[in-house]
Amino acid sequence: MTTRTHHAIVLAAGRGTRLGRGPKALLPWNGEVLVTRAARAAAEAGCSVTVAVGPAARTARSWLRARCPAAHVIEVHDARLGMSASLRAAVLPLVVTDAPPHAVVVLLVDQPGVDASVIRRLFAAHRPGRVARAMWHGIPGNPVVFGTGDLCSAAALAEGDAAARAWIARNRHLVDDVECGDLGRGDDIDEPADLASWPELRVPR
Helix, strand or coil, X not given: CCCCCEEEEEEECCCCCCCCCCCHHHCXXXXXXXXXXXXXXXXXXXXXXXXXXXXXXXXXXXXXXXXXXXXXXXECCCHHHCHHHHHHHHHHHXXXXXXXXXXXXXXXXXXXXXXXXXXXHHHHHCCCCCEEEEEECCEEEEEEEEEHHHHHHHHHHCCCCCCCHHHHHHCHHXXXXXXXXXXXXXXXXXXXXXXXXXXXXXXXX
């Protein structure tokens, strides 16, 4: 895997149980799918990219080869355990490389309102030894930029679907909130009602 100073992890291994339409990574979006949209946004922001995929991994790989061929794809075999398993799987290659990135942004596949401009702002705000977390009109959320060491610590603490939440709760004094509401949207797609606010999603009924 080629590593740049800035790296992105796209967590895209969920089953989409609450949404009830299969893996959210494969939801159609303006001629592509959400997993390629997220990976391309990260690449456009200047990041090398790791994508953690789970169910329908073969289909996700096919889409990524076509739309974001530089992305490094990791299949999460225990994705049923939640985002924590995906985060640990995606962090592992960063631990074993001889040249780990200086900073890593963690992206959720079901936030289509996050684009390259949001990612660039978070990296610009990030400082060594600290964390830059997106704020959406005053409400903290995702994405989040970590130093690689802190992200590894966060992955070790993660349980279930909490991902890095436990580490952030323990280290709130290290978190810098960065307002991004003027650049995009931070809401995600969890339930069927959420689809109505995204006309770009073309989901058969």
